Amino acid sequence: MVKTWLLDKVQGNFESPATLAIDHFWRWISTSASHLHDPNIYRFVHGLMRKTFIQMLAEFKRLGSHVIHADFSRILLATSKPPGTAHAYATYITTAVTSHELFEHMYLKTERFYDFLLFMDSANMGGIVCEDPLAVDPPEELTIETRWNIQTFLPPAIQDDFGAVIQFFIVELFKIRQKHSEGSRAPFRVLRNMAPELTQPDPSKINEADATREFIARKLTRKLLRLVGVIQAKQRDASIDEELNTQFQFPVLPGSHLNMTNALLEFIKFTSTVLGLASDYQVEIGLLKRNLLDLAGVREFANEALFRNPCEPLKLPNVPCRNCDTLRDFDFCRDPELMPYGLDGARPRWICGGCGGEYDRIAIEMExxxxxxxxxxxxxxxxxxxxxxxxxxxxxxxxxCHCSGPYQLVLSKPEFRRRLRTIVNVAIVHNLSRLRVSPLHY
Known part of the structure; x- marks a missing residue:
């Protein structure tokens, strides 16, 4: 999905459901001793938080925004506002929402604007960052932010190629949109019989769509066909060169759960999936994917051509900071801040973004x-x-069953083993000895 003028990271303290009394009560529950913790109270308070959060998202939609992603710490909104007015709209929408009696104890803060964004999920996204949301003129230099977790599951030899192709796609589509949006805001016209001309399409939108299709059919297709040929040549050389062969080995990460062997095929699947986020051009991207799969010797609708996310997530929701009680979701397989760094796998410090204090690793491990x-x-x-x-x-x-169907497990054995294997991988990578011992007998 491609969206323009995106309002990102509307931060808020969603510990409070509706009143300050419940907020204080929730903080008391979070900091109480373990013998005072009642799961029913936790479930009740969390249910109030969830209901209030859903009502707030409905309020954002009522005010004209489209919710792309939302959790208790971040909300990503898509708007149709042009440059220079997106900041004013962000101020208006946050003020309008927090002025409601139900949300008066929530604190919303706008952190980032995107001029253009490809969004897959919270761990896979890339776009053009708007450094000055008050500026009317386009920036001279583009600030690009890319965060693709699936890229780390590709062999090291082709990870940079994947990033370069996606960045090229984002920049070119943004330039096309920027070129055809100049002067698109026509002056007011007199409407005959007070009826707008709904049947006439916007010429700038048509020209933009035609230019984008031409770019995909020509420049992008030629670039990818040439790149796939280069990868094929490197892969052939790697079969006889032991040092180069190690660069085409798939890395084993905490969330790995797929048996991937063909680097070229996975590169085509990953790239086509990200390019397909431009939902208005599915036909052109589909033709491009078919041509690339032909080079790899795979049919378009074969099972091997289906994309599956290579990362099995492991989330621990609502982890409180022992210093300021700020809640945060820990994604051990996709959050780069939690992963070990350096060649020696040095253990990182899990730091709270609110107060700078360190999280209790033992408490997290026991959870x-x-x-x-x-x-x-x-x-x-x-x-x-x-x-x-x-x-x-x-x-x-x-x-x-009475319909003659066989009975099956709701949670199958392969699914159960895969979840346990992900937990074991996380325990090994993060050196959590207690956790590593507990599920190994499965």
């Missing part, structure tokens, strides 16, 4: 151990479900 126990109970105590009509088995005797 992951409890997560393993919860996953075990979920698997052993789960219901059987019909594979045909999806109804839960109502007795303990019948082997088949």
């Amino acid at each position: 992951l151990v409890r997560l393993v126990g919860s996953l075990e109970r979920t698997f052993t105590q789960q219901d059987m479900r019909c594979g045909k009509c999806k109804q839960v088995r109502s007795d303990n005797v019948s082997r088949h």
Whole structure:
């Protein structure tokens, strides 16, 4: 999905559901001793937070914004505002939302604007950052921000090629849009019979779409075909060169769960998936993908051509800071701030973004151990479900459903093993000894 003039990171303290009293009560629960913690109270307060958060997102939509991504720490909005007015709109929308009685104890802060953005998920995105949202004229130099977690799962020899292609695509599409949006704001016209001319399309939009299709069909296709040929030549050389062969080996990361062997095929799948985020040009991107797959000797609708995210996420939600009680979601497989750094795998310090204090690693590790126990109970105590009509088995005797369908596990054994393997990988990478011992017997 391609959006323009994106308002990113509307920060807020969503610990408070609606009133300051509940906020103080929630902070007391978070800092209480373990024997005072009641799961029912936690579930009740978290339910209030969730309901209030959903109502706030509905308020953003009512005010004319499109919600791209939202969690308790960040909201990503897409607007149609031109340069120079996006900052004023951000001020208006945050003021209008917080003036509501239900959200008066929430604090929203606008941190970043994007002129252009390709968004896949919170860990895979790239775009043009608007450094000066008050400026009317376009910037002389573009500030590009790219964050692609899937890139790290490609072999080191082609990771830079993937990043260069995506950056080239983002910059060229932004330049095309910038070129055809100049002077698109026509002066006011007199409407006959008070009826707008809805049947006439915008000429600038048509020209922009035609120019983008021409760019994909010509420049982008030629660039990728040439790059795929270069990768094929390197891959052939790597089969006889041991040192170069190591550069075409797929890295094993904490979230790895796929058995990938063909570097060229994975490069084509990853690149085509990211380019396909431009939803208005699915036909052109589909033709490009088919031509690239032909070079790799794979049919377009084959099972090998399907893209699957190579990273299995492991999230620990609502981790509190022991100094300021700020909540944060820990994504151990995709957050670069949590990953070890350096050649020796030095352990990073998990720092709170609010106060700069360090998180309690032992407490986080014990929460992951409890997560393993919860996953075990979920698997052993789960219901059987019909594979045909999806109804839960109502007795303990019948082997088949009344519709003649076989009963199956809701959480299958392969899925259960894959989740446990991800937890083991996280324990090994982050040197969590207690967690590493707990699930290994599975």
